[in-house]
Amino acid sequence: MTSPPIDLEAEKQEILRRYRGLLRAAKLSKSRADRRAIRKAFDISLEAHKDMRRKSGEPYIYHPISVARVVAEEMGLDTTSIVCALLHDTVEDTYLTLEDVEQLFGKHERDIVDGLTKMSGVFDPGTSAQAENFRKMLLTLSNDARVILIKLADRLDNMRTLDHMRPDKQQKIASETLFMYAPLAHRLGLYSMKTELEDLSLKYKEPSNYELIETKLRKGKAVRTRFINAFTLPIRRSLAEQGVAFEILGRPKSIYSIWSKMQKQRVSFEEVYDVFAIRIILESDAELEKADAWRTYSIVTDFYQPNPDRLRDWISLPKANGYESLHTTVMSPSGKWVEVQIRSRRMNEIAEKGLAAHWRYKQGGKDESKAASQNLDNWLAQVREMLDGGETNAIDFIDEFKLNLNSEEIYVFTPNGDLFNLPKGATTLDFAFRVHTQIGSRCIGAKVNHKLVPLSHQLTSGDQVEIITSRKQKPKEDWLGYVVTASARSKIRHALRDEERTIANDGKDKLRKWMRRKEIAFNDANIESLIRRLKDDSPHALFLRIATGGLELDRLGGFAVERNNLIWIKTPAARNLVAKAPITQPPRKDDVLLIGEGMQKIDYSLAKCCNPIPGDHVFGFVMVSGGIKVHRQNCPNATNLLSKYAYRTMKAQWTSRTAKQFEVSLNFTGIDDVGLVNAVTKVISDDMHVNMRAISFDSADGTFDGRVSVLVTDTEHLKQLQAKLLDVPGVWTVERVDEG
Structure with a gap:
């Protein structure tokens, strides 16, 4: 079947119409410089993509124009963001280079387009390369938040035009959107975008359920409109009488949120708890926002009975992403529950545009709630801390980040009354690291509501927490199992790395002193020679093994010194000097080292790094310098030895209890x-x-x-x-x- 002929003139007119729509959305009529910059980016993008078409057969340029319009209209971002949205696919898909972008527009634009280019392709939670790409995109939060905002706009337009993709592609992209992009939009406060991403994802993942809910909502629209009008009428009259400037919006819950409740509560559409929701937006001055919100709450509850368990005050305690609003659920005269959201115009903009509005307020120096701004800045700082923990593999990172995106929040207090928000499930150790890294590192316990609790104690909202510290305390490996926040986990890993580095430096000093005694030059060549001979992975691994007793330098043989250089002797006799139990003949799997009295003929010793005693589960490790070291299976060095040198390990067991101490x-x-x-x-x-x-x-x-x-x-x-x-x-x- 042949495709219909392309009407190039009609396409040209449509491109022009869409471009003019972008300019109107950008509201740039007063700035000639802004219009010139956007026109320049549009012309370059149009030329670069001139021979490209989307899966729908439409000109590719439709996509960057649409992304730029989302950035301008739905996020309200600046000219630089619009320019970068128009250019976001040019470096990846066309002849344009990052150097070209910098030369034509500037370094800011280059950096943003570079960040967007790194995040190409489909994210698959099981693919480490794509997980690493997502991690790279999040790194841009440290530099320029506009990268992540433009990427979300790009994802939204792709979801809006997903109809023309193959079904398997639709499933994959929808899954990825639901897995990471919708929660990210939510965490960044982009609630409208989050809702649309969820609904569109459900449309392709659960088409029959989506169609069912969408049909029921559409058929019930007239009834719902009459209900909301009747419900809000007394509220409108009362607010008007008191001289309050307001806007009331009635809306149903999103399709995805209704579907989620149906799944969680195992109920039908008709049984969902609160399908109806209204939003009251107040035209309040900054200093009167809170008072006006509570005055409005009082008016609403004068008419309708509230559910005391459903009151949420996010004005006094803004969410970590800056969200501020007063929520309650009230009973209507017809017996239906209705969710009521009360907020100021400023709060509504933050709620709808989240990080985009926050970023714009900060850049423009406009008035913004201090608590909301601080919360969002704190969360971004925690993301950066998590990203700095480079030792976490990309898949683990995505899991940790996802956990922090989706978790509910609790609020806890210090003895001085300072308030901290943490994810639900956080422990006393999470709280200690949230207060300060040093306090977390020295934490030995806590008093929660004046009662002693361990590090692993889970906190609940309203707890008063006093951290107990000791100067001798240090972070331990098992602490990673006590914490749920990525920030605390990153700090613990960082401390463990520092501790390992300190131990390795001790090993380095021991090696330097030994080489000095043997008149061997302490240089890279001789250290590399040792590493190759002893089959270590790196200088760090060698130094660590020396420090922890895994390698006894004084028992090392089979070498000579020539002009301060280490020379290994290759004769069979000399090789025996290197190891009495040669590692070229590793222990057989069925070999068992028996430890106890009467076994002295076997050259073994107990490792000083873990001090095994009878009853401990142990294993033997054949030393390069001769003999066998006996380690506990939970020895700090066991993981390293068993993973890297499994061929040199053997089973070991105690023969009997002994009178020896x-x-x-x-x-x-x-x-x-x-x-x-x-x-x-x-x-x-x-x-x-x-x-x-x-x-x-x-x-x-x-x-x-x-x-x-x-x-x-x-x-x-x-x-x-x-x-x-x-x-x-x-x-x-x-x-x-x-x-x-």
């Missing part, structure tokens, strides 16, 4: 009190008859940290001791320490 260190935390040290030592020496090697306590701000080294026979003996110590009043935690 092993040194173990324990850390304490708790409330400082008179006689606490005596109580602890009494339990250890008198009650448990355990020998102590060393004990130290340090107290500050009403809490204490302590460490004691004791001699125990096995893990069962150790558990009994820990249980007894936890019974001492004031003792919170008793944890085994890995290092000796």
Whole structure:
């Protein structure tokens, strides 16, 4: 079947009509410079895309014009944004380069178009390359928020014109939109855009359900209009009598929100709780916004009974994305629930255009709610912190970001009355890091509503939280399981990286001193030689292994020194000096190292990095320098050894309980009190008859940290001791320490 002939003249007229519509939307009649810039971008885009057509067969230029119109009309962004929207596909799809964009328009335009170009293609949550692309786009939040706003406008136009795509493409793009772009629009406060993206996504993902709800809403429009007019009539009269300037909008809930409620509540369309909603927009001065909103609330509830469980005050406590509004749900005379939203004109603009309005207010220095502005800035700062945690792989990053996009919020207080908003499910440790990185890093517990709670305690709205810190506390790997906010997780990972870097520097110093003794030059060539010989991944990995006891330099053999350079001897006899248990013959899978009395013929030793004792689950690690090191399976170095050097590991088990004693260190935390040290030592020496090697306590701000080294026979003996110590009043935690 041949396509109908293209009417080029009609297309030319349509392009001109759409361009004029863009200019009207941009409201730039007073600025000749703005019109020139937009005309220039339009001409370049028209020329660059002149031979390109969309899947519908329409000229491609329709798309950039439509995106630019969304940016101008629905977001109210500036000339630079409109120019970049017109150019957003040129670098990716045509001969135009970023250098051309910079030369023709400037560096700002180049950077924005560059950010948009990086975010090309379809996002698939299971594809790390596309996840990484999405991450790159979010990085632009740190530099210029207009990139992400234009990208959302681009996505909205693509969804509006999805009819001409193949069904599989429609499904993929709709899924991606629902998975990430709609929640992102919501989090950025673009509620109108979020609603349209959700509805369009549902249209292609659940066409029959979409059609069902859309049909019912369309058929019920006349009835709904009469109902809303009757419902709002007394409110209108009362507001007018009191001299309040207002606008009332009646609307049904969105198709997607109705469908979501039908799914969650397992009900039919007719049983959905509150299909009806009205919005009262007040023409209030900034200083009277809050008072006018509550006055209007009083008028509404004079006529209709409110549901006390459905009152939401986002004027006093704006959402993290800057959203401000007063919500209530009231019962109509006919027995239907109606949601009522009350807000000022300024609040409505923020609610509809979100980050776009916020960005515009900040650029123009206009008046904006301080609390709303601060909340949005705080959220953007948290996104940047999350993005800075570069060690997270892209898929994990998307999961974390998605969690932070969709979560509901709770509000908690400090003892001084300062208010913090956190995602639902946040813990005391999340709160500690939200207050300050240093407080989070030193947190050992908290008092919630004056009761002691652990780090993992989940907070609820209205909690008063006092964080308890200790100077000796450091972030631990298991803390990652205690937090839900990406910001806290990023800070913990950053601290763990710093700690690992410190340990690696110790290993580097040990290697430098050893090389000095052996008259070997401490340079890149010799370090690389060691890395190749010992099969490490990097200098960092080598230094870390030396610091944690995974490599004993003094037992290293099979080398010579020539002019301060490390030379490896290749004779078979010399190779035996390198390792008594050569790594060229790794242990067989069925080999088991038996540890215990009478086994001294085997050259093994207990690793000092984790101090294993009988009863611990252990494994053996064949050392390059000879012999076998026995590690606990939960040793801090176990993951590294088992993942990188699995061929050098072997099963190990204790042969029997023994009368021999092993040194173990324990850390304490708790409330400082008179006689606490005596109580602890009494339990250890008198009650448990355990020998102590060393004990130290340090107290500050009403809490204490302590460490004691004791001699125990096995893990069962150790558990009994820990249980007894936890019974001492004031003792919170008793944890085994890995290092000796």
